[in-house]
Amino acid sequence: MRKESNKKDDNKSTLKDRLDQDILSKLSSKKESMRKQQKEMEEQDRQKKLAERKRKEENISFEELFFESDMDWKKYK
Numbered sequence: 001m002r003k004e005s006n007k008k009d010d011n012k013s014t015l016k017d018r019l020d021q022d023i024l025s026k027l028s029s030k031k032e033s034m035r036k037q038q039k040e041m042e043e044q045d046r047q048k049k050l051a052e053r054k055r056k057e058e059n060i061s062f063e064e065l066f067f068e069s070d071m072d073w074k075k076y077k
Helices: 002-012 021-058 062-068
Strands: none
Touching: none
16 A cells, blocks of 8 residues: 555656756746846837837828727818
8 A cells, every 4th residue: 555655746746846957946946047138029019019009100101090080080071
């Protein structure tokens, strides 16, 4: 009976328990650097979209402004 409980305990050990601390710290640092890299890429993408939107707003034509307007121009004739 004891042998079975010891086997169950061995099966419950996680990968984290089995890894060397050095490898674990390297993996943790890699995870953090990848997370930081992802955030930087998202920020760059957001900045790019913001700049594109601003450029579009600066180059909008009168016709586009007219059609985007919610006002009923027939009232003001």
